[in-house]
Amino acid sequence: MGTLSDSSGWPVHPSQLIVLLPALAAAVSLVLVRRARIPAFVVALLGALGGLAAAAQLLAQQLGGTAEASSATVGPLPLEPVLHAPMRLGVDRFAVLLAVTVAVVALVVQLVARWYLREDRRYAAFAATVSLFTAAMQLVVLSDDVLLTIVGWELMGWCSYLLIGHDSEREKARRAAYKAFLVTRLADAPFAIGLVLLATGAHTTSLSAIVRHWSGQPSTLLTGGLIAVIVGVAGKSAQVPFQDWLPDAMEGPTPASALIHAATMVAAGTVVLGRLLPLLERSDAARTVLVLIAGISTVLAGFLAYCQTDLKRLLAWSTVSQVGLMLLGLAIVPVGHRADLALNHLVAHAMFKALLFLVFGWISVLVGGTVVARMSGAVRAHPATRALVAIGLLSLAGVPPMAGFVSKDLIVDEAATRAVNGDGVSRIAFVALAFSVALTAAYCMRAWLILDHRSVVERNAALEIVEDSVTVQEVGIVELFVTSAQVDRRGREVGQPLVPIVPEPEPEPVTVVAPDAASRLGLRLLALLAVVGGLLVTTPLLSLDWNHPAWALIAATLLLMAAVAVFVRVQSLGTPYGDAAGRLPLTLRSVADRGLGMDGVYVALTRPVVALARLVAGAERGLETGVHSTARGARGLAGVGARLQNGTPTAGLVAVALGVVAVGLIGISLW
Amino acid sequence: MIHLWPPLLLVAILFGTGLYGVLARRNAVLVLVGVELMLAAAGLLFVTFGSTIRDTARAGHVLTIFLITIAAAEIAVALAVILAVYRSRGDIDVTVAGEDDL
Amino acid sequence: MNPTFGWLTLAPVLIAAVGAIGVLLLDALFPRLGRVHWILGALLLAGGAAAATPVLLDSAHRPRATLCTRGTCWYTVDHVGAGLQLVALLASACVALLAFPIRIPHERAPIQVALLLTSTSGAVAVAGAHDLGSFLVALEVSTLPTIALVVLRARHSAIDAGLSLLTTSLVSFAVLAMGAGLWFAATGTAQLESHAALQAGNNADLRRILVLAVGFIVAGLAFKLSLAPFHLWMPETVGASSVPVGALLSTTSKVAAVAGLVAVFRTVTDLSSASMAAVGVVAVLSMTVGNLMALRERGALRFLGWSTVAQAGWIVLPFTTATADSGRRSAQYLAVYILATIVAFSVITALAHAEGRQHVTRIASYGGVLRRHPFLGGALLLALLTYAGLPPAIAGLTAKVVALEPITAGHLWLLAVIAAANAMLGVAAYLRWVRIMLGASMDPEESDRVHPVHTAVVAVSAVALIVCSVVPQAALGLFG
Amino acid sequence: MVAALLVAPLAPLLGGTALIAADRSRLRIATAAAYGVALTLAVVALAAALLAVWKRPGIDHSWVPAIGMRLHLAIDGISAPLVVLTAAIGVLVVLHAGWREPSATYLGALLMVTGGALATFLVQDAIAFFLAFELVLVPMWLLIARFGDTTRPGERDRAATMFVLYTVLGSTLMLVGILVLVVSAGTSDLTHLQTAHLSRSTQTVVAALLMIGIGIKIPIWPLHSWLPAAHTAAPTGGSVLLAAVLLKMGTYAVVRLVVFPLPRGLHAIAPVVAVFAVAGILIGGLVCLVERSLKRLIAWSSVAHMGFVVLALMTGTTLGVQAALYGNIAHGVISALLFVVVGGLKKRWGDDDLQTARRALRQVSPRLGLALVVGFAGSLALPGLAGFWGEVLTLFSAWSPGDRPLTLFRVLAVAAATGSVLAAAYALRVLRTVWAGTDSLPDVVTDGGSVVAQDAHAVEWIVIAVLVAAVVALGVWPTPLMHQTAYGLAHVSRVLVGGAP
Secondary structure, rough: OOOOOOOOOOOOOOHHHOOOOHHHHHHHHHHHHOOOHHHHHHHHHHHHHHHHHHHHHHHHHHHOOOOOOEEEEOOOOOOOOOEOOOOOOOHHHHHHHHHHHHHHHHHHHHHHHHOOOOOOOOOHHHHHHHHHHHOOOHHHHHEEHHHHHHHHHHHHHHHHHHHHHHHHHOHHHEEEEEEEHHHHHHHHHHHHHHHHHHHHOOOOEEEHHHHHHHHHOOOHHHHHHHHHHHHHHHHHOOOOOOOOOOHHHHOHHHHHHHHHOOHHHHHHHHHHHHHOHHHHHHHHHHHHHHHHHHHHHHHHHHHHHHOOEEHHHHHHHHHHHHHHHHHHHHOOOOOOOOOOOHHHHHHHHHHHHHHHHHHHHHHHHHHOOOEHHHHOOOOHHHHHHHHHHHHHHHHHHHHOHHHHHHHHHHHHHHHHHHHHHHOHHHHHHHHHHHHHHHHHHHHHHHHHHHHHOHHHHHHHHOOOOOOOOOOOOOOHHHHHHHHHEEEEOOOOOOOOOOOOOOOOOOOOOOOOOOOHHHHHHHHHHHHHHHHHOOOOOOOOOOOOOOOOOOOHHHHHHHHHHHHHHHHHHHOOOOOOOOOHHOOOHHHHHHHHHHHHHHHHHHHHHHHHHHHHHHHHHHHHHHHHHHHHHHHHHHHHHHHHHHHHHOOHHHHHHHHHHHHHHHHHHHHHHHO | OOEEEEEEHHHHHHHHHHHHHHHHHEEEHHHOOOOOOOHHHHHHHHHHHHHHHHOOOOOHHHOOOOOOOHHHHHHHHHHHHHHHHHHOOOOOOOOOOOOOOO | OOOOOOHHHHHHHHHHHHHHHHHHHHHHOOOOOOOOOHHHHHHHHHHHHHHHHHHHOOOOOOOEEEEOOOOEEEEEEEEHHHHHHHHHHHHHOOOHHOOOOOOOOOOHHHHHHHHHHHHHHHHHHHHHEEEEEHHHHOOOOOOOOHHHHHHHOOOHHHHHHHHHHHHHHHHHHHHHHHHHHHHHHHHHOOEEEEHHHHHHOOOOOHHHHHHHHHHHHHHHHHHHHOOOOOOOOOHHHHHHHHHHHHHHHHHHHHHHHHHHHHHHHHHOEEEEOOOOOOHHHHHHHHHHHHHHHHHHHHEEEHHHHHHHHHHHHHHHHHHHHOOOOOHHHHHHHHHHHHHHHHHHHHHHHHHHHOHHHHOOOHHHHOOOHHHHOOOHHHHHHHHHHHHHHOOOOHHHHHHHHHHHHHHHHOOOHHHHHHHHHHHHHHHHHHHHHHHHHHOOOOOOOOOOOHHHHOOOOHHHHHHHHHHHHOOHHHHHHHHH | OOHHHHHHHHHHHHHHHHHHHHHHHHOOOOOOHHHHHHHHHHHHHHHHHHHHHHHOEEEEEEHHHHHOOOEEEEOOOOOOOHHHHHHHHHHHHHHHOOOOOOOOOHHHHHHHHHHHHHHHHEOOHHHHHHHHHHHHHHHHHHHHHHHHHOOOOOHHHHHHHHHHHHHHHHHHHHHHHHHHHHHHHHHHHHHOOOOOOHHHHHHHHHHHHHHHHHHHHOOOOOOHHHHHHHHHHHHHHHHHHHHHHHHHHHHHHHHHHHHHOHHHHHHHHHHHHHHHHHHHHHHHHHHHHOOOOOOHHHHHOOOOOOOOHHHHHOOOHHHHHHHHHHHHHHHHHHHHHHHHHHHOOOOOOHEEEOOOOOOHHHHHHHHHHHHHHHHHHHHHHEEEEEEHHHHHHHHHHHOOOEEEEEHHHHHHHHHHHHHHHHHHHHHHHHHHHHHOOOOOOOOOOOOOOOOOOOOHHHHHHHHHHHHHHHHHEEEEEEHHHHHHHHHHHHHHHHOOOOOOO
16 A cells, blocks of 8 residues: 655555545445435535545645655555556646635535435435545546556546436436447547556656657557547547537436536546646647547537527537637647646536536426426526526636636647648647637627526426427427427417417415535535636746736627627527527427437447347357257267167177277378 | 198188178177187187297197187177077077167 | 296285185085085175285385296286286176175076186286286186176077177187287297387387287277177177176276276387377277267167277277376276276166066166165266266376376377367266266065165275265276 | 365365265255265364464475375465365355255265365365365266256256366376476476476477466366356355355466476467457457356356466466455355355255346345345446455456567456456446346335345355455455465565566
């Protein structure tokens, strides 16, 4: 186990505790608590708090310059001389920053989850899974070892499977969980191969040593390895062409979505690539692949976010888009620089996206769903959520002075600078960024307009025809638009004779327990960080050139965003739910709701595999039958022998004669 | 020194005839005769080489006498068995399958 | 010059041979002793066995020779030979004891005992024979009485089987005699000596004759060992004769054949560095035919006959490489095989005696044997597993190791692979029986008590088999 | 100390024989008494095994000089984990049998298999190794043929026979190889089998013979046909022993008899065997995607997992052998867990058809559900569970396969990684239908979260809990076990290649 104390006198290094405490909480919860709610919450909370405290301690050490750069985990694996596997955690400023971020988000998620799942029988399992998820992400964040990275990486995938499939009574949840794990696992194969390639080339699994080793010798092998890793990252971060699992993952409880989207799983790719950045900078091919994947993802996802009928899925697509931004931030970094740009955006995104998801979850509980029809006017009806939503969306859109503005602007700035300097990759990135900024502004504006829509009463009339969130399969979505008639502003069907509207009985006021004080406090903390997070660039944790802003560029960006916002506002006028996307063609919206039919592509891809499996299984059955029939064959052969031996003395004599001749011949010819 | 090939040829003929008799005959006694021919061939072989090889023990001749003796003993047993077979089933045809005891 | 005459060295042969005459004389004097003769015979055989041990106990492993004139000896017993003698005598003693409780007419017992003793003395003599004359005589002395023993059961089936055995044995003997003649022609001596063979082997023409001679001798002996294709009499005869005689055919007869093979191959080891391909072919053919036929055989005794054919293949397998210790290895396998065979036949005799022969001739009727007679059933199980070479019957497994080792050392891959496949076939055949034994009973009626002599024989032989499973060296070490 | 070495295999072997004999004879013993005796013996064996692993005594006596076989028992770092695994599984299967149902014969057969396997891992003599290898056959056959699936007796008998025949063929071929090794090395000491003076072609032939022979036991595709049938037909205890112990004997044999003594021969055949191993990974995974019987599915997944182990072994590097040995143990624990759970499910359901709609296991039997999840998560090599280290290190070793054909092994590594995707697909396929349930059946109402009566209780739950704990422990903290094997390898790894080119 290595040494259990570090120079600061702690018995265990805080970096170890950051991982260990949430993991311990998960273990304790699974083993001891099982079904009781309160103990489960206490354990999970202690785990999260402990993790946060350890992260804070590490932060203090880092700022004070006393943090140890490395700490042991399970001890080095004895794989010498082939492979040096130190299995150590590495502490640097990024790791510290991210660890704190993850710990904060995890804490808030735990707080909110208790309220959100107040009637869930499997809350204990959920809380434990969230703890484990946190531990896994912290492991990826802190890992300085390829093996540890893979451990955390895959463990997150598994936790996401459990969380997405939490409501396993519903087929949609089961399918979404299956899909999420399978798609990411498919991408994990190249990811693992890529890391294996890098590690075996360097004869070590230590990430820093790998970086040192390969920095000296750029080669096609390195490029291949990096591209494999990038493909893996694309899978986990839901980038093209693996993007489709993420919106489906909305089937999970909202706190789970918040965790997956904000600080953990989808961001893990950025973390790993950030560690490998010095290598990435040296391989233009890999950078090109990355910028293409990320660029396409960010634009496409931004557009799809704008089209979604379900606001939770809007957030999901926005995550894809924002992660694309982070990856662009990695692709454009000049040689010799670190991953500050991307990580800054990661932190900011973690804050506002966690906030948005949790608040949306809150709202969805209040209004009974996340489709536009239900969410319309929600923040008006429930003013407590108004400020939080506003902060979240503003930060997401990148409006000054929010954290999102600072982080996004720095990326745009850098891309512009390098594009001007003639870097091809950065030019692609810049174009993608421009579209992305506009689209982000558009879908944020749209979401706000819907949530802030006035016609709550009119909505009630339409409620009957709108079923609950229909998201995963095409079931419902298409039919929703085909079978339900067009409605006018008041929610009445167009073209029908006016029937006197029977006053709908007001829906029974559902007695929803308001989020407890702790949850709200957590949300406010996130909101605060989403506002002031931009100040992070001033700390020594990030080394970014923030005090020489390109004012012209900022102004242009803001103008673009403003123009888009106005356009969206105009579009939204006169739609039933204040939905700007309502003006889009129905077919486009239904296709967008289905993620451009990517699911169908996945299904089509599995078909030949299943067909092959049937073929192989059939062949194996045949083989088994064949083996069995050899027994019959043996018996048949014996039957032939029995016929030859008919029990007469002559048969025996003939055999003897033949034997004599045979023995004589063989003896003479072979001796 | 006399040539070896005439007696050896005779050995081959005797042995072949005996073997043929053994295989072709249905009557057990005739099979017995075939066996005797084969034994005679072996005896002739012994005698032939016993007379050409300088052997102080006169093994060739002695062995021939041995063979004749053994053959006599065999015939005794064989005839007894054949008699038993004849009593048991009324013929001594060796191409008839034996009875099963299951 | 008078030959030397070592009474002690010759004792194993003499006790049995003289005993045969003695039994007949005794019967002439006291005609109504009946089955007591069996006990007498068993005692004589045990005495012979005791007489065979001094060579085995000699730590210097010196062969004992006698009947020597001018430096050539007609009778030499080395360690392997003495071991074979011991095995043959003990096996015959067991057969005598097994036959004891069986009710037969008074006048027939002494004849059968005399035949048993004669046959055994022949087998024992083969182990010491070093010249063609005694070789041929001893082999025939061991064969002819068995024919008589088979026929003496006086059932139609037994007589028919006797005819089959008779014709095959006569032809085989003729072939053997021819082989002996060719040997004499090639080497110019009636002694089975290696330097004579070596001399002949150096001459291209003589070498061919020598090979033919060895081939004929092997073919002649293969009948006795029931190697395919010289085997057809075996299942029929074992199935039709009385169970103890079946045991005799499966044990003592085989000792005589192996002793003959040992004598022949001892002479040609210096000659042949290459493989004796013919032996290998015969061996694997035997295994395959025996196992395949056993797979579908429904009669228990005939099954054992086929099993013997298969086991014979394993027994001669070591001769394929014709190295110095081929004979020893063959004898070692033989010893384990005989032990298992004695156990199996003892159990079947005991069951046949207690429940009637019709209850033991079919494999199917062994269902529930483990419930009715746990002890006998357990012993039979052990014997079958020994044949199959499956632990817990480790003896059978080590025997397989013994037989395979020369093949592998000689890098005869094809042979080894076929042998391995036959190990599998054998297991399939034997497990068929085992499964039936583990299953439910077919005929639940009560049976008579098992005769105490049978119980004793089963107990002693089973214990010996268990001892050999724990300390396989006990059986393997007999041969040095 | 020396006594511990003898007691570990002999107590279960003799005790098992005695139990079977007693059950056959007229003095039939009460089931509870038999259970007590069997459990005691198993625990004694475990204690002795642990003691022996701790103290590392050795015995070396002459046994059968005629075939050069010695009674040579010892433990090194390679066998120690397997010894502990076997003894522990032995206790668990006996415990799992419960005191009500099983006959003394069943318990005796379980003990005999355990004892035989322990003997296999303890002996240091090549010929005695073969002997011990065969020792488990008859009791295992008995387990399948007598106590197997009663619903389809024909299938069961055939499966039992196939198992024995395949294994006998394999082990006899292995014997041929062993004999060549012994003759050429002049000793039967497993750790000193050197065949330096054998020609390259002979080494190749011997290595091929051994790999075919042992490959049946492991099993390597396409020699695996006996495995799915045997697993499906075997009773739970039999399945567990088969997967957790018997298959391990095969891989252990490869390490001892091929990897160490025959480096040149292995070098020649490794590419072919590795291709077959990876074919096993892929085909096993594919069949699992469509297999309907849950038990057969797990059996097929075993084929895939053993493919990983063999692939790692074929690299001939220390890393590869490390990976293989770890994967070996991991598969032992995971498959034991899965078979215990699935055996329990089959008993409750009456069959194990995946297409029958059933209530969600996570609701009906949360404990079994949890165990199933852990088992399949381990099966898909989830980090934090035992299966991960073996498979990920296999990828590492296949990517840097020493002096083997580099491109081929890298392609194989990629294919193996694809195989692990298939593993995820089939594992989740099972979890989706069994653990999460199907919509077509209404929810059962459980009162206040109390454990449902159908769930695992008493001994079954203890067994499951122990196995789950082992799976997690091996996954979370791999270093102790790896140090064991590394220590063991350090003494014998002269022939192993350093690693990456």
